[in-house]
Amino acid sequence: MYCTLGDITSTITLDDVLQLTDDNDTGLVDTAKVDEAIAKADGLISAFIGGVTLDTVPELIRQISVELSIYHLYKRRFAANMPESIERGYTHAMDLLKQIQSGKLSIGVEATEQTAPDRHYKTNKTSSDRMFSRSRLGGY
Helix, strand or coil, X not given: CCCCHHHHCCCCCHHHHHHHHXXXXXXXXXXXXXXXXXXXXXXXXXXXXXXXXXXXXXXXHHHHHHHHHXXXXXXXXXXXXXXXXXXXXXXXXXXHHHHHHHCCCCCCCCCEECCCCCCCCCCCCCHHHCCCCHHHHCCC
């Protein structure tokens, strides 16, 4: 996870998180809904920085995760009438991700790239192993 509930409540109040997640009026923050919003945000971030393993979460990535997580929490309640400040935060986070992806913005840490799997097929067959030659299949 690139951010936590504590990171989110440093941007919006715990009462706001409660109102956005407490569907059953229990008076408690539904951490499963918070985790789901964080997972959506982190999945999007990982897609933009794909193939890169981060040993530690850079501050910029944490901030982007917070903004996107807040957006997903608000989207549960206000999909048709999203607050303008939340929409601006989402747009800004997406712009930052695009800049990171294009290499115009650094995330501030050295990332280790994962090696891509070998995409070559290996076989133990030769042309002499062929059962159906062109001449044998010619009548079909």
